[in-house]
Amino acid sequence: MKKASKIIIGILGVSTVTAGVINYKLGEKVKSLEVEISEKKDQNKQIEIKHQDLGKELSRVIDDKVSIENRTKDIERTNQYLIELFNGFNGITYEQLSLIPSNIHGSAFPHNQLHYKLIGELGLPSSQNLWFYETYISSLNFERKVPNWVCQRIEIQDFKEKIADRKHCNFNNNTIQVPHHFKQENKDYWGSGWSKGHMVPAGDNIKSQESMCQTFLLNSNIVPQDLNNNQNFWYRLESFCKNQLINRFKSVTIISGPIYHHPNLIEQLDEDQLKSRPKYSKQTQKKFVKYEVIGDRNVAVPNYLFKIILVEPKDDNNNNKQQQPYLVSSFLIPNEPISSDAVLTDYQVPLHEIEVKTGLQFFKKLNPKTDIQSLCDSDPINCMMMTEKDLLPRLIGFCRSTKDINDLKNEYKHINWGDSLTNLLNSKSLEINQIEELKNQERLLKKQQEEQSKN
Structure with a gap:
């Protein structure tokens, strides 16, 4: 019985050692795979960066190509214009x-x-x-x-x-x-x-x-x-x-x-x-x-x-x-x-x-x-x-005298002015009346000053 136990214990010991060796080897293999995966990721990242750089470079090349084409067209148009202009040039010197x-x-x-x-x-x-x-x-x-x-x-x-x-x-x-x-x-x-x-x-x-x-x-x-x-x-x-x-x-x-x-x-x-x-x-x-x-x-x-x-x-x-x-x-x-x-x-x-x-x-x-x-x-x-009604605010703004106001009302009397246009016209009329009143006062004052200077 003791001998059998020793044999079993020996077998278990060998199994444990074997399992440990296997686990160790698996661990090393996993580490190796992880390193390899990491290297692959780095390589993929570098490839991705290169692709991005190539994409940017391609985009720059395309932009440059479009820019060159546009500039070429502009130059062609200018040259064409200069050819057309040659006989009609107005004689101004380069200076x-x-x-x-x-x-x-x-x-x-x-x-x-x-x-x-x-x-x-x-x-x-x-x-x-x-x-x-x-x-x-x-x-x-x-x-x-x-x-x-x-x-x-x-x-x-x-x-x-x-x-x-x-x-x-x-x-x-x-x-x-x-x-x-x-x-x-x-x-x-x-x-x-x-x-x-x-x-x-x-x-x-x-x-x-x-x-x-x-x-x-x-x-x-x-x-x-x-x-x-x-x-x-x-x-x-x-x-x-x-x-x-x-x-x-x-x-x-x-x-x-x-x-x-x-x-x-x-x-x-x-x-x-x-x-x-x-x-x-x-x-x-x-x-x-x-x-x-x-x-x-x-x-x-x-x-x-x-x-x-x-x-x-x-x-x-x-x-x-x-x-x-x-x-x-x-x-x-x-x-x-x-x-x-x-x-x-x-x-x-x-x-x-x-x-x-x-x-x-x-x-x-x-x-x-x-x-x-x-x-x-x-x-x-x-x-x-x-429409002519849409034009009226501008025409009201052009009025400079009471006569202008009256002429405008007579010319467009067939139009329904409405409250907005009527108020605008009245406001302009009041503004003109005030200006004319000031001018009359200035003329009267000037006349009084002239009479006083004569006396």
């Missing part, structure tokens, strides 16, 4: 150009994305005496002292923050690119009966004081305009673009300018003129282009104004990659008083008609058959301007 800060007086060369986009995607109407400002491009006419055309583009973000104030801007002819004897002057308008009409509105440039003041440059952006037209219909058209269209479309490109063609100036030849005609002439009438000039500089007064509106539709939410066509409509507006109840479509004309009357070619880079559709015809709401 003169180097003295012009582009953010104050503009530049002879395109220098921002707006310029490149208008040149590269749409094409400019002409290349005569071009000058590039922060928010618009102008083609100058030295003979007539006014712009041939002015092109701008507005988007909804242009009106999110108001920084500029027009009271800090003055009409001036600080246009270094225009020789002195071709410049408009403020005094050309004095007593002429014509107002200074903006082609690019100052109110479209509220985000920058410099760009707003650039719209007050006489030769670059101003034409003689009928005052009633300027304050009424033209203002409604400008407001229509910046208050209505930019809320419905991605961007709005506007080209404005003067027209001197007059369709009705035809003179029939009298009997003596018919007899004195050249031998082979069958002419019985003569046609004329006639326009007024004002001031010592003979600033040309246009017979009409044109405004061409091109809108870019917003991106398709259905991820439709097909390019939607631009929408375009053009308008020919007499430079004379226009009734406040006139609607925009009364003055809509085919784009070709304005091209014929101006000698300009609009949107040369677009295919008229595939890239352009009519703005007004596509949806009538696209060309519905503010």
